[in-house]
Structures are given as structure tokens and as C-alpha cells.
Amino acid sequence: MYEFDWSSIPGALPFLWEGMKVSLGITACAVLFGIAWGTLLAMARLSSIKPLAWLAAGYVNLFRAIPLVMVLLWFFLIVPQVLRGFFNLDPNTDVRLASALVGFALFEAAYYSEIIRAGIQSVPKGQISAASALGMSYAQAMRLVVLPQAFRNMVPLLLTQAIVLFQDTSLVYVSALADFFGAAYKVGDRDGRLVELLLFAGAVYFLICFAASQAVRHYQKKLNAHAAH
Amino acid sequence: MISIQNVSKHYGAFQVLTDCSTEVKKGEVIVVCGPSGSGKSTLIKCVNGLEPFQSGTITVDGISVGDPKTDLPRLRSRVGMVFQHFELFPHMSITDNLTIAQIKVLGRGRDAATDKGLKLLDRVGLKAHADKFPGQLSGGQQQRVAIARALAMDPICMLFDEPTSALDPEMINEVLDVMVELAQEGMTMMCVTHEMGFAKKVANRILFMDKGQIVEDDAKDAFFGNPRSERARQFLAKILTH
Numbered sequence: 001m002y003e004f005d006w007s008s009i010p011g012a013l014p015f016l017w018e019g020m021k022v023s024l025g026i027t028a029c030a031v032l033f034g035i036a037w038g039t040l041l042a043m044a045r046l047s048s049i050k051p052l053a054w055l056a057a058g059y060v061n062l063f064r065a066i067p068l069v070m071v072l073l074w075f076f077l078i079v080p081q082v083l084r085g086f087f088n089l090d091p092n093t094d095v096r097l098a099s100a101l102v103g104f105a106l107f108e109a110a111y112y113s114e115i116i117r118a119g120i121q122s123v124p125k126g127q128i129s130a131a132s133a134l135g136m137s138y139a140q141a142m143r144l145v146v147l148p149q150a151f152r153n154m155v156p157l158l159l160t161q162a163i164v165l166f167q168d169t170s171l172v173y174v175s176a177l178a179d180f181f182g183a184a185y186k187v188g189d190r191d192g193r194l195v196e197l198l199l200f201a202g203a204v205y206f207l208i209c210f211a212a213s214q215a216v217r218h219y220q221k222k223l224n225a226h227a228a229h
Numbered sequence: 230m231i232s233i234q235n236v237s238k239h240y241g242a243f244q245v246l247t248d249c250s251t252e253v254k255k256g257e258v259i260v261v262c263g264p265s266g267s268g269k270s271t272l273i274k275c276v277n278g279l280e281p282f283q284s285g286t287i288t289v290d291g292i293s294v295g296d297p298k299t300d301l302p303r304l305r306s307r308v309g310m311v312f313q314h315f316e317l318f319p320h321m322s323i324t325d326n327l328t329i330a331q332i333k334v335l336g337r338g339r340d341a342a343t344d345k346g347l348k349l350l351d352r353v354g355l356k357a358h359a360d361k362f363p364g365q366l367s368g369g370q371q372q373r374v375a376i377a378r379a380l381a382m383d384p385i386c387m388l389f390d391e392p393t394s395a396l397d398p399e400m401i402n403e404v405l406d407v408m409v410e411l412a413q414e415g416m417t418m419m420c421v422t423h424e425m426g427f428a429k430k431v432a433n434r435i436l437f438m439d440k441g442q443i444v445e446d447d448a449k450d451a452f453f454g455n456p457r458s459e460r461a462r463q464f465l466a467k468i469l470t471h
Contacts, residue, residue, distance in 0.1 A: 129279055130316035134330035134382065135306025144329060148320050 008191040009200055012183075019183025020204075022097070026104055026179065027166045033105035034165075035158065038112030043142065045117055056113070063110035069171045075103035076175040100172045108165055115157045119150035156220040163212050167205060180204070230255045230386055230417050231276060236285030238271060245271050246282065247441045253386070253419055258412045260428040260449075261421045263438035264464060269421040270313075272438070273388050276419065277308045290385055306334045309379030309387040313395050315371040317363035317378070323350065324359045327378050335382065342381070349377035353407050369400030376407055386417035393424055425469060429453060437461045 009016075044056035063071070079099035123146045131141035151158075170181035178186065181201055188197030231253040238246040246268050253259050261269045274280040276287055278294045278301045287294040292304055317326050327346030331337045337345070350356050353373035355366075363371055372392055379387060389408065393401045405427050412418055412431035422428070428435060428449065435452040437445035437460075444458050456462050 124314075124316075126312055126314055126316045127318065129274075130310075130312060130318070131330075132279060132302070133277060133305055133308075133310035133312075134378070135302045135334040136330060137302050140333055144333060145318055149318075152320060 002195070004196060005193060006196050006200075008187060008193050009196065012187040012197075015187060016180065016183050016201075019178050019180040022172075022178060023166065023169045023180040026097075026100060026169045026172065027162065029101050030104035030108045030165055030169075031158075031162045033101075034108035034112045035116070037105065037109035038116050039147070041109060041113035042116040042120060045113065046120060060110045060113055063107050064114075068107055068168055069174060071107045072100060072103045072171055073174050075099045075106075079103070096175045096177045100175055100177055104165070104169070108161070111161055112158070115154055115161060116150065119154035119157075120146060122153050123149045152223075156216050156223070159216045159219075160213065163209050163216070166212075167209060170205075230257075230290060231419065232286075232288045233272075233276070234286045236272070236275060236282050236287060238275065238280065238282040245441050246275070249285070249438075249441075249443050251436060251443060251446055253417060255417055256415045257433045258416075258418045258431050259420070259434050259436060260432040261419065261436045261438060262423060262425075262428070262464070263436075263444075267438040268441040269438050270390050273390050273419060273421050276388055277305050277310055279305075279310075302334070306330070306382055307385050309376075309382060309384035311372070311375050311379055311387070311389045311392045313391040315363070315368070315375045315395075317371055317375055319363050321362070322359070323355070323361055323363065323366075323374055326363065326374060327381050330378070331381055346377070346381050349380050350374065352380075353377045354403075367400060368396045369403045372396065372400075372404045373407055376404075376411075380411075386419070387411065389418065389420040389422065391421050391423075393422065423468060425453075425465075437464065439464075 041056045041060060044052045045060065047053050047056075076096065076099050079102055080095045083095050083098060127145050127149070128141050131145040132138075136144065169179055172179050173182045173185065176182070184197045184201035185194070188194035191197075233249055233251050236246055236249045237244070249268075249272055251259075261273065263269050271280055275282045276289065276294065278299075282295060285295075289304060289308060293299055294301070294304065317323075318329070321329065324343060324346060327350060328339065328342040331342035331345065332339060347356065347359060350359055353376060355370055355373055355377075358366060358370065358374075363374070366374065376392075392408070393404050396404065401424070405424060408418070408420070408427065409431050420427075420432075432449045434446065434448055436443050437447075437452070437456070437458070439460050445452060445456055445461050447456070452461070453465070456465060
């Protein structure tokens with residue numbers, strides 16, 4: 001019978017916390033950049049300029065059809081070379097974090113753009129007509145009238161996607177970057193207590209994600225109640 | 230003020246407007262009526278370029294709407310439009326609805342815009358609702374706010390696209406009252422509506438449309454007294470029996 005021994009966890013907490021900061025940092029960056037880039041992609045896809053719409057559709061379909069872990073690995077292998085080439089970096093500079101960030105952001109933008117596209121389409125066409133009739137340019141109508149309503153409708157979906165993203169950050173282990181999962185793995189490996197550490201890491205992921213999705217659900221209920229009245 | 234010359238429009242093979250011509254002089258009130266699908270709404274949306282058209286010309290205050298060189302947003306900012314479904318911006322307070330275009334399009338200061346917006350809100354009898362959101366108002370109230378929002382831009386003319394057809398019957402009059410008052414003050418108006426009471430009261434001319442064509446373009450009394458076309462006679466007989 002396997003004897004559980006949790007004693008290596010308390011001492012490793014500061015190291016694990018450092019890993020958690022990396023995970024949260026990647027999540028935050030990928031969410032922000034993914035929403036910004038995803039919004040542009042969504043608008044390009046809905047644009048009446050056909051080549052622009054095709055390019056955006058190609059981008060979205062490409063990234064949605066490739067496993068995330070592969071994208072991360074590519075960026076781990078390619079981006080460091082590119083960055084070093086562009087910025088003349090010392091070959092020993094650690095660009096793993098940067099490559100992970102770029103990979104996540106570009107990948108997530110494809111998913112966010114689909115959520116945002118649906119959000120934009122959920123705003124009645126008459127709203128654009130009304131904004132145009134008041135003399136607003138297309139850009140003003142989008143920025144002042146359509147996008148604020150679209151984002152309000154989308155917030156629950158965007159947050160849910162952020163929770164998925166937070167779980168996916170564990171995939172950066174392919175680049176040996178010490179995110180929370182990577183840190184837990186390292187500690188477990190060092191102390192020969194892999195089972196305990198991975199169970200602990202799983203419990204932490206579960207608590208954070210479960211709490212976050214409950215919060216999203218609560219928010220969505222409030223939003224629906226608001227919309228109904 | 231508004232000149233429509235030989236305007237035609239088609240979606241693919243489907244002809245929506247065929248060779249429509251009319252003239253709206255300053256201070257005139259024109260009512261556009263006709264069966265549904267006759268192209269009335271499309272015609273009025275062509276006037277401020279919300280709908281493109283393939284041939285013919287429309288000029289508003291001497292500016293050609295169809296000319297690619299025309300600054301359409303600038304022209305639209307001078308032409309008020311009221312929609313069937315109000316189209317207030319639901320994420321903004323009533324005050325913000327009234328001021329946003331004044332500030333962002335006309336470049337007015339916030340204080341001046343608010344002042345103007347609230348004056349017009351008072352005029353349509355809704356001053357007490359300035360801080361509410363559109364969803365908290367009835368349909369009739371929302372439409373009156375929409376009229377005030379258009380008037381806040383100091384338009385040279387107003388377009389109404391079936392302003393009362395989405396309203397409950399008991400709310401129609403509050404909106405028509407505002408429109409009648411506006412007409413009596415000399416606003417140039419083009420109204421797509423089935424409200425024949427309104428037409429009889431303030432219209433100078435009636436356009437009757439059928440199948441994308443302007444079948445009648447008559448002075449009000451001639452239209453109601455003795456419409457020339459059989460189609461208009463049938464239409465009037467149907468909507469005026471009750």
C-alpha cells in the first residue's frame with residue numbers, strides 16, 4: 001500500500017507560489033492580448049473587404065485546427081531564434097517566457113475572435129443604422145455603440161474562456177518553464193513525491209477554476225436578471 | 230430640400246425601387262404610404278444613404294447622396310432619422326443617448342450638449358427620465374426620446390420610418406402629438422406611416438407606393454378625396470373602413 005507523505009509541500013510553497021505567478025501572468029497577458037487581437041480579427045472577419053475577411057478566417061481556422069501544445073512547441077523552437085535575430089540578444093537570455101506568451105496570445109486570439117464575432121452579431125443591425133444616421137463613422141459606431149453592447153453580452157463567455165486558458169497554461173511544461181504545474185512537478189521529482197505534489201497541484205487548479213466558474217455563473221444570473229427587466 | 234430623381238434599386242434580380250422621383254420643399258411634410266413590401270422604407274433610407282441605390286440621384290440640401298465623394302457621415306449628421314424600433318442605445322442613460330452624437334460628431338462641449346439634450350427631453354415631456362436607461366421606458370417614451378435625440382443634432386429635415394408601427398395602440402398618440410407639433414413648427418419631414426389621421430392633419434402631400442414605384446404623388450386633399458389609381462383606392466378603402 002502506498003504511503004502518502006505530504007511533508008515536502010510546506011517547504012516548497014514559496015517556490016510553488018513563484019510558479020503560480022508565472023501561470024497567472026501568462027493567463028492575464030494571453031487574455032488581454034487575445035481579446036485585443038481577437039477583436040481586430042473578428043472585425044476583419046465581418047468586414048466587407050473580402051481579402052481581409054478571408055485572411056482573418058484563414059488565421060482563425062488554422063489556429064483552431066492545431067493542438068495548443070504543438071503551437072507552444074513551435075514557438076518555443078522558433079520565437080527565440082527570431083527574437084535573438086531581431087534584438088541582437090545574448091544567446092543565453094531566457095526567452096522561454098516571451099515565446100510562451102506569444103504562442104498563447106496568438107492561439108487564444110483565434111478562440112476569442114469567434115466569441116467576439118458572435119457578440120458583435122448579437123447586437124441588432126438597427127443599432128449601426130441609428131449610429132450612422134446620427135452621423136457617426138463606422139469606427140465610431142463600432143467603438144461607441146456596438147462593441148460596448150457586444151462585450152457586455154460576451155463577458156461570461158470571455159471569462160469562461162479565461163478559465164480554460166488558465167488550465168491550458170500548464171502546457172508550457174513542454175518548454176521547461178516553471179509555471180505552477182512545472183514547479184509542482186519539479187518539487188515532486190526532486191523529493192520522490194510526484195503523486196502527492198501532482199494531487200496537490202490538481203486540487204489547487206480545481207479550487208481556483210471551480211471558484212472562478214461559480215463567480216461567472218453568479219455574474220451571468222445577475223446579467224440575465226438585468227436584461228429581463 | 231430633398232430631391233429624388235429616377236431612383237432605382239435592386240437586390241440581385243429583385244427590383245425594390247423602380248424609377249422613383251419626387252421633390253420635398255423646405256417646410257413641407259410628406260407622408261409616404263402603401264402596402265408592406267412596396268419599398269417605402271427602402272426609399273426613405275436611400276435619402277440619407279443608409280441604403281445604397283444603383284441608379285438615379287438624390288440630393289439633400291444640394292448635396293448628392295449617391296456621389297462617392299460625398300462625406301456621408303457629415304450629411305447624415307444634418308438629417309434626423311427616427312426608426313420603427315426606436316434604436317436607442319440600451320447601454321447608455323437617456324442623457325447620454327441625447328448627447329453622445331452631439332459630442333462625438335458635432336464636437337459640442339459636454340455641458341452645452343447636455344443642456345440642449347435636456348431641453349429637448351423636456352419638450353417631449355420626459356425630463357424626469359433623464360437618468361434612466363432605455364429599457365426602463367415604455368415604447369412610446371422611447372420613441373419620443375429617439376425624436377429628441379435626432380432633434381438635438383439641429384437637423385435640416387427629419388425622416389420617419391414607420392415611427393408608430395411597433396407601438397401599443399395607447400402609445401401611438403403621444404408620439405404623433407410630438408410629430409404634429411414638429412410639423413406645425415415648420416420642420417421639413419418625410420414620414421413613412423400608416424397613420425392617415427396624422428396625414429390628414431399635417432401632410433402637404435401624400436406619396437403612395439406600390440411594388441417599388443411611386444404610384445401617386447398628390448396634394449393631401451386630392452389623395453383622400455379622389456385618388457387617381459385603382460390601387461390607391463383599394464388601399465384607402467381597406468385601411469379607412471374602420
